[in-house]
Amino acid sequence: MRDLELNMVFDPSEVLRPSSFQDAVETLDSSDSKIVAGNTSLYSLARKGRLENIKKLVDISKLGISYxxxxxxxxxxxxxxxxxxxxxxxxxxxxxxxxxxxxxxxxxxxxxxxxxxxxxxxxxxxxxxxxxxxxxxxxxxxxxxxxxxxxxxxxxxxxxxxxxxxxxxxxxxxxxxxxxxxxxSPNSASSFVKLCRRMSGYAVAMTAARIKLDRTSREIDDIRLVIGAMTKTPQRLNQVEEELRHKEPSIETITRMCEKSADLVHDIIPSVHASTAYKKRVLPILLREAITTAVERATER
Amino acid sequence: MSSTSQEQNLLFKEKTLVGVPLQKVDSILKVTGKALYTKDVRLPDMLHAKIKRCPYPHARILSIDTSKAEQIPGVRAIVTGKDFPVQQNEDTPAVAFSEALYANQAVVAVAADQRRTSELALEMIFVEYEPLPWVTDPEIAMTPGKTPTKIVHPSETWYEDPNVGRHIKIRKGDASASFKECDRVIEEKYTTGMVSHFQLEPVTFVAQPDPDGGVSVWATSSGPHKTQYELSRYLGMDADKIRAKVPFLGGWFGSKEECHVAAICAKLALKADRPVKLELSREETLTATGQRHPSVITVKDGINKGGKIVARQIRAIFNGGAYSSLGNNVVINAVLGAVSVYDIPNFHMDCYRVYTNEQPGTPMRGPIGFQIAWAIECQMERIANELGMDPVEFRLKNVLKEGSENAIGELMESISHDKVLEQVTSAMKLNGQGKSSIPQDSTQENKWVRGRGVALSAKWAPGGSPHQAMVRVKESGKVEVWVDVVENGQGIYTGITQIVASEFGIPSTDILLMPLVFGSDSSMSGLSGGASASRQLVNLGNAVLEASSNAKKLMAERASKKLGVPSHDLDVREGRVFSKTDFRRSLKISELFLRAPIVGYRTVASFTEGVEFVGYGTFYFRQGKLDPETGMTIGGRISPFYMSTAQIAEVSVNVETGQVRVEKIVAAADVGVAINPDLAKGQIVGSVCMAMGAATSEELVFKDGKIINANLADYEIPSIFDVPLVIPILVENPLQNGPFGAKSAGEPSMFPTAPAIRNAIHDALGIWVNDLPITSERVLEALQKLREN
CATH class of the missing domain: 3.30.465.10 (Uridine Diphospho-n-acetylenolpyruvylglucosamine Reductase; domain 3)
Known part of the structure; x- marks a missing residue:
């Protein structure tokens, strides 16, 4: 096991402030550079020992990309x-x-x-x-x-x-x-549902939905569903989307489709305070809430 | 109204500052950043220390090769277990000697010119380990034939084979026989996890070698004298050569009793002959210093038809981790917590503190009592529910009454169990207590269900340590106060100031509290047990009152001749010495002083002929012991008094996800007399918030013998957004022997919060959760179980 304190070793020797995109990507060519933007995760990455080789920090605040x-x-x-x-x-x-x-x-x-x-x-x-x-x-x-x-x-x-x-x-x-x-686009709306242990904590599980309703039939014209904090990277639920597309967004249909979702995501990972089983149980609930909220919002437009 | 004009008005009317919500005397220092913390201490030529830690939960140390590290320029000292006088078999050694007993235990420490150099040196130190079998489950660790390892500390007097650091027995009546005659017998098991104090300021020490061969240490400690005497033991050095200073503390809660870390710092400083600073990181504070003992507590109760508990049997197992530290002492609190609330004629208890391969369990705000209160108050709710009784009524039927005797033979005096319950129920009871009275969301889709739950507890204040104080009255009438008093944010500087100011009838600005200036310093004040165990205000308050009284006597004696009044008829207040029977016969304090040149003729100073007006005071409550076989007190009480506390929590529970939202908590606590009501209420609110974290989200989680969530993202303390509405209620039942009747407010309100939340969850959904923390997952599992049944 590596020593906890050694994992904290982080010793950048240079802060670069490129003034053009070209200059910025030049600096990214070497393996010892890292972009800094809001600087909210750099320190935690350093403490986890993931920046041991980083010597150059590339500050992109002068690139005019805040708009x-x-x-x-x-x-x-x-x-x-x-x-x-x-x-x-x-x-x-x-x-x-x-x-x-x-x-x-x-x-x-x-x-x-x-x-x-x-x-x-x-x-x-x-x-x-x-x-x-x-x-x-x-x-x-x-x-x-x-x-x-x-x-x-x-x-x-x-x-x-x-x-x-x-x-x-x-x-x-x-x-x-x-x-x-x-x-x-008209008749579209989005929603975000997060389950966390405290208000400002990281999610135990979360879902986001974007739904477009057909202007005349009020069926689901387009839908995108994404889950976070359950798998290693954010994941889209293509199968659930497919099942819901061109369907009337009744609560029964949504609930039925959401219940299937837990079986469609195979690589759910546990976190410190929530097991895979728990995440599987709450996935359909969060998903249902995200979809119904988005549908409600789209309907109200 | 400003604090000063507020004071003047009150002084004019009442001549006392007791009960006045004064602004904290240190608040300006803190908000302007001028308050000194140990982290702020920087000395010339100061070195920076780092510690190399064991990567295994249990390992034999085969070799330590420091030769390469020693050659690194800037490395000034390296210490291992061999540098300390007592090495093998020491319970809670500064540095592991032949075996490391928990993951992240200190193995080698380095001091170098730069922190970075120390870190580099650690990398160049090579330790060879032989991993050994380990155990983290206390129930396995204490079972002969089951435990894979023995964690033996022969120096511990209470050791029982295997791995039991202390076993306390209480035997009152015959519980086993009584169960057979009871109408109902209910037995449940309750558990609590490992929780961190998570004080803002991590553990930090600075040590400086002194010219006389001694050492001065700035410490994040709860008391300079504790550090002084502990260091004396660790270093094998005369205590008189050790000076310990405690500046402001950035939170404590029991977390900083880490004198073995201070010993590493001091040893490095002595070896390098230069000042050394040792700051533990947040990760080290979480993984390598003491935390709240996890527990497994089984409660078995026999109840008769009328709802009276006839017999109770408790088996409480506390996971003590690898060493005792203070743990084997404080585990007695399990007994005090278990006997302090209910009157049960047949009471048996077996309480074990068990060694395992985890970091040592340490005191934490209401140590051990938190866990016992959790078990008992969960059990009380369970019984009330099974009997179909109102939970408040059931508790009132069983509480100890004023003047009754508890299960260890202590007379219960100045308790307010009934009163605190009445206060919370009337504050919360808009339409009666319980779910039926709470407005629920009427929409069908609503998945959040509300409930209310109650809990009642009591906190003790163990004696045992003497507390001393000195006051010096100046010509100006101002009063210097010299005490070992530790301000960890609770407001004790203000409390002591108000007590002395009230005794002399002067404004708080005329009190010169010397720890506010210099920090608390073992070389500048008499002995004190420091800030712990809900006793600082009472013990030091009594000590300063005695010191003040003695200083007044000296002044009265001096004034007696001048006024022609016998000294016993004189008192000192508001800057004057006056006759108690004839107020016109008085003189100013300054008239008792002489003045003489101190620099040439222009600068004069005042002095007294003979002794100065300095008074000393000592408060010492001589603590009794428990009989090893019966648990009855021998030679006096264990706790001089108890403080009653009750709470009602209102929660919302999501029936689909199991999430719990604590909406509101009403908390009543008997504080005796509130010296400063705002600060007392602050202590109640702070306790509730802290306990709520332990109840709902906080736990250090182990995997393969190591903590896996030693960071702020994964160890989740509540933020301001999570804190519910907390309504503190002060119940004032004066303590006869307390300073102006004061008791304490720092710890008691830690106890009822978790069970009140759990009982509210039951009220909402009809489920029982017996394990802390009450995670969403546990709630959902309990719901599932309920639905299946």
Whole structure:
């Protein structure tokens, strides 16, 4: 066993402040560099001994990627919001583009779960790139079908889906996340449900849903369901989505489909205070709550 | 109204500050960052120490190679078990000698110029281990033929084979025979997990070699004299050469009785001949220092038709970890907790503290009593439910009454069991107690069900340690107070200030509490047992009152001639010495002083001829013992008094996920007389919040003999967002021998919270959870069981 104190060894010798994306990704070429954004998880990673080789910290605060705005070309059907990767939780939650909009209600719920100390510094990009299953925000972004704009040395600016990212986050270690894009459409809404042992604690289990209802039939036109803190990385529940798509969102149907969900997720991992069995039991309940809430919100629009 | 004008008004009317909610005397220092903590101590040429720890729960140390580390520039001292005078067989050694008995036990320590150098040196120290069998389950550890290992400490006088550090027996009446005659016999098992004090300030020490060969130590300790005498034992050094200082403490709760860590720091300083600072990290504080004893407690009760408990049998097993530290002493609290509330004619108890390969169990705010109260108050609810009796009525039927004798032969005096129960029930009882009276959410989909639960407990205040004080009256009428008093946030500096100010009838600003200036210092004050066991206010309060009285006597004697009044007719108040029978005959305190040049002729100072107006006081409650066979007290009481406390909790429980939300807690506590009502209420609220954490979310979890959640993310203490509405109620039943009637408020309210929450969950859903913490998973399991039955 490694000594606890030795695991704390973390000795960066340089803090770099690149002024262009190109400069930033140049620094990421070497294995001893690490991006710092909100700086909320760096210390805990260091204490866990995961930054022993890191010598250069790359501060991306000068890259001008703190913003939240609507995309210029908008259709009446779909409104796209662009959020710079360096935008803090607080900036997002206080934005008029997010507030009061049912399609982003889940986002707001997830952001508000963090205490102010985190909200004021943590960034949307940092929460995604940390690629852990127990952060709240990425679960909702995943459910929203966010598109991620990366910058890499090889490809320059390029877009990938958040689905692709979470399939193998390690692939993007040398790239710089610069923007998150998500869209809303009429009759859509999102929700976020978290089960935790204390208000500001990490989730024992959580779910996020984004639902679009058909304008005329009021059936579920599109649905994205994501679970967090249950498996190693956030996971989409494709099968449950498939079962619910084009169905009338009655409570009976939702409940029936959700009950199947526990059997469809095979790699649920326990946490310190919750066994796999418990997580399996609460998964359908959280999922049902997330879906019904999103449906209610979409119906009210 | 400002604190000063508030004081002036009250002084004018009442001439006392007792019962006045004064602002804390140290609050400005704290909010401006000027209060000194041990972590703030920085001395010239100070070294930084780090500790290498054992990675196994039990291992033989085959060799320690420090040769490479010694060659690192900047490494100034390395200590191992061989550096200490008593090595093998020592219970709670500073550093493991031949065997390490728990994961993360200290094996080697290094002091170097820089902290980083010390860390590097640890990496260059090579320890060869032979892993040995280990045990963490106390029930297995104490069973002959089952335990895989014996953790033997021959120096412990109470040792019983295998692995029992102490076994206490209480035998009153004949419980076994009585069970046969009872209408109902109910037996349940209750458990509690390992909980951390989680005080804000981790364990820290600074040691400095003194010119006379001694050592000065700044300590995060509950008392400088405790540290002084413990270090004397560890270092084999004359106690008079050890000076221990305790500045402000960033929380304590029993966590900092870690004198073996102080010994490592002091030994390094002496070996390097330079000051050394040793700061334990949060992980070390959680994994390598003492925590609350986990427990397994079985309670068996025999009840007659009328709802009277006729016989009770308790088997309480406490997981003591690898060493005793203070554990084998404080386990007696299991008895005090078990006998202090209910009047049961046939009472048998077997209480065991068992050695296992975990870090040592240590006192924690209401030590051992928390666990016993959990078991007993859960059991009381269970019985009331099975008998179909109102839980408050059932408790009242069985409580000890004023003047009755408890199961160890102590007379119960100044108790308020009935009163605290009445107070909480009337405060909470809007429409009667219980679920039926609580407004429930009427929507069908609502999955949150509300319930209310009650619990009643009592806290003791064991004597045993002498407390001394000295006061010096100055020409200005101000009073210096020299005491070993430890301010850990509870407000004792303010409490002692108010007591002395009240005795002299002067404002609190005229009290010069010297620990506020210098910290508490063993070389500057008389002996004291420090801040522990709900006794500092009573014991030191009595000591300062006696010291004040003695200083007044000296002044009266001096003033007697000048006033022509016999000294016994004189009193000292409000800066004057006056005749108690003729107030017109008085003089100012300054008139008892002479003045003389101290620097040239311009600067003069005051002095007294003969002795100064210095008074000394000692409060010592000589504690009795328990008879080893019957458990009856011999040679006096164990606890000089008891403090009653009751709570009602209101909770919401999610029937689908098992989540518990504590909505409201009404907490009543008998504090004797509240010297400072705001601070007393603060202690109640703080206790409730802390106990709620232990009840619902906190537990150190072991896997393969090691703690796996030694961090703030996974060891979940409640945040401000989780804290319910807490309504504190002060019940004032003056203690005859307490300073101005005061008892204590620091610990009692820790006891009823967890069982009240659990009983409220039962009220809501009809389930019984017998294990702490009450996790969502446990609630859901209990619900499942209920549905299956």
């Amino acid at each position: 939240i705005k609507e995309a210029e070309s908008q259709t009446s059907e779909e409104k796209k919001i662009l959020v710079g990767a360096g935008t803090t939780f607080q900036e997002i939650t206080s934005s008029s583009l997010i507030n009061g909009r049912p399609e982003y209600a889940g986002l707001k719920e997830a952001l508000n779960k963090s205490p102010p100390q985190i909200r004021n510094v943590a960034t949307i990009g940092g929460s995604i790139c940390s690629a852990v299953s127990f952060y709240d925000l990425p679960i909702v972004l995943f459910a929203l079908g966010t598109t991620l704009k990366f910058f890499s040395k090889k490809e320059g600016e390029h877009l990938i889906t958040i689905d692709s990212f979470f399939q193998n986050p390690a692939l993007y270690g040398k790239s710089l996340l610069i923007e998150c894009q998500f869209s809303s």
